[in-house]
Amino acid sequence: MSRIELNNVVKRYGSVEVLRDINLDIQDGEFIVLVGPSGCGKSTLLRMIAGLEPISGGDFLIDGERMNDVQPRDRDIAMVFQSYALYPHMDVARNMGFSMEIRKDSVSERRTRVEAAAKTLGLSALTDRLPRALSGGQRQRVAMGRAIIRDPRAFLFDEPLSNLDAALRVEMRLEIARMHKKLGATMIYVTHDQVEALTLADRIVVLHGGDIQQVGTPLDLYERPANKFVAQFIGSPTMNMLPTADQANGFVLSNGKEIALSEGRYSCQVSELGVRPEHIDIVAPDEGDLVGVADVVERLGSDTNIYVQVDGLGSTLVRRSGNLPISSGDRLGLHLQRNNIHLFTAEGARLER
Template sequence: MAQIALSQIEKRYGNVEVLRDINLTIQDGEFVVLVGPSGCGKSTLLRTIAGLELASAGDIHIGERLMNDVAPRDRDISMVFQSYALYPHLTVARNMGFSLEVQKRPKAEIEEKVKRAAQILSLSHLLDRRPKELSGGQRQRVAMGRAIVRQPQVFLFDEPLSNLDAQLRGQMRVEIKKLHQQMNNTIVYVTHDQVEAMTLADRIVVLNHGVIQQVGTPLELYDTPANQFVASFIGSPAMNFIPGRVTAAGVDVGAQQCLPANPGWSSALQGREVIYGIRPENIALAESGDDAALPFTVSLIEPTGLSELIHGSLFGHNLMIYSTRRSGAQPGDVIGVTPDAPRAMLFDASNQRRL
C-alpha cells in the first residue's frame, strides 16, 4: 500500500494537450475513481501513473519514491484492463501465477499466493479450468486474481467491467468493493460509468478535456457540484437545466413564467442570467387541486416497474421527472408538478460555475 502524489502533471501529443496541470494526492488505502466522458484523459492519466505513458511535465510519487524515470515493471503496481488478456492455453491457476513464474519464485510460494487470491475471489473450484470454459465475470475475476498475487502497493483498473452485461457489472462491482475492504490496497479505477463511480469510490475525480473539474466524495459531488458539467455528469438520470434570469419571484424562464426560488439564494443574484438546475427526482407529481402546481406536458413515459421516467416540457423547456409513483399519464396529457425549490441549483450562464 502507498500514497500516490501527482504534481502539475501534463501530457501532450505534439500540439494536442491531453492532460493539463493535474494535481492530486491519493491516500494510502484509498479507492479513487477517475470519471468523465470519452476522450477526457482519464485512461491517459492512469497509464501515466503506471508508466505506460510518460508525462510531458510534472512529478509522480508512489510512496516516497519519484517514479518519473522508473520502468512500469519496477513501480510495484498491478493493472487490470478492459480486456482480460488471459493466456488461453494456461489454466486459471497458471494464469494467476504466471508473473511469479517469470520472476522464478519458489513453486510453493506461487501455489500459496494463487490459493489465497482464489479464495478471496471465489475461484478455488475453477483453478484447473481454462479461460474458454469460464464466463465473462469469471474471466475478469481471474484477471483480478493475477493482479492480487503480485501483492502490489497500488492496483490500477482501466474500465474493467465495460465488456460485461448489466447484471454481471453489478455483481463485479460488489466483488471489487469486497476486494478493497479485505485487502485495503490503494486503488485507482477508471470508468465512464458514473453509477460505478458513485458505488465504488471513497473519492471521485471528475475530468473533462484533460482538466480536473472537481474532487470529492460521491455525495459531495452529487449534492454540491462545482459546475454545470459535474452536475450533469454525476447523477442518473441526469439533472435538468433551464436557462433563465433571477427575479424576486424566482427564475424567469420566458413568457412571464417563473420557477420557484430556493429560499437560500442571495437577493444579490437578482437580474443575473443563470441556468436553473434541478434533478429529476426532485420534481414531484402534484396532487389534484394543488394551485401551486406547474403545468407539465407529457411526451413519453418510460416505466421501469419500481419507478417511471416521465419526459415532457415545462414552459416550453424539455424536462425529465423520476417518480416512484405511477402517474397514469399518457403522451399529450398535461399534469401538475411541483419542483422541490430548496434542492434547486443555480449556475452562472457565462462560466457554468455553481452560484
C-alpha cells in the first residue's frame, strides 16, 4: 500500500473556491474518514484523489510521486461508490474480475484472485449468481471485491453504506473493518454517519466551509475538539452550549448561575461553556448547578434522553445510562461534571484547560 500526501491542495469552480489549502499526510495502511456537513467538499476531495476532478492548486503525491496530472487509470486507486454499479448480465465472479478481463490477464490468474477476494468477503457461495439475486449488502460486497481484486495502492469509499438499511449498515461496517485489518490497506472513507466515523477511523478529518477544522483520532476529536464546530459535529447527541461570562473563580451563565472552576483565569474571553449530554448528572433540585423541568423523555432501552427546560436558559439535553424513573414535568437538578466541561471563545475556539 502507499503513503498519500496533500500539500496546499485547492479546488475552484470558476471564481468559487470550494476547498482551500488542504494539507493532509496519510500514512501507509491508515484508515482515514472524511466527515462534514453536506457541501463541505469531502466527496470532491475524494474525487480529486481518484483523478475524477482536476486539482486547481497544490500538490497531490503518492509515495512521493506527484500525481496531479496522472490519468485516473494510471493512479492505481480503487474507488467504491454509493451506487453498486454492477453489470446486471454478469455473475458475481465476472463482475469482480472484469477489470482483469479487460487487461487480458490469464483466466487462471483471474480465477485465483476472484476466489481469494470472494473468500475475504464471504461471497464464495455466491459467485455464480447474478446481481438481481443478491441482497443490498451482498451487492456492496461484490463492489468491494471488484476493488480488492485490483490490489490497488489505496481504496476510496464514497458513502458506500448510505443506501442500506440500519441492520445491513452494521453488518457492512464490520465487513469493512475486517477487510482493512486483513489487507492492511490505505483507505479513505467519506461518510455522514457518526458511528461509522468513530468506529472505523484511525484518524478523522473534519471539513467545514472548504477548510479542515481538525484532524485526529476519534477520541481526540470527542474529548478535545479544536473548536465549537467540531465539538457540536462530533458526538451524537450533540454537545450542549451554555452562554457564559468570566468570573473571578469560574463563570456565570446567562441566567445568573455561577459555575465554579479551579483553573482560574484565561487569557481569552470565554463566551460559551460546552458539556456533552452524558456528562451531566441528575441530582436533587437543591443540589444542582442548574434546575429545570423535564420536558421530553426519550427511552432508548440502553439509555434515556431527557430534554430539560432549565430555568432562565432553555432546553438542555441530558443522557443517562439505563431506563431512569423520570417523567415529563418532574423538577430536576443538573450537575455539570467539572472535568468534562469545555470552554469556547466568542470566535468558537476551544480553550485548553
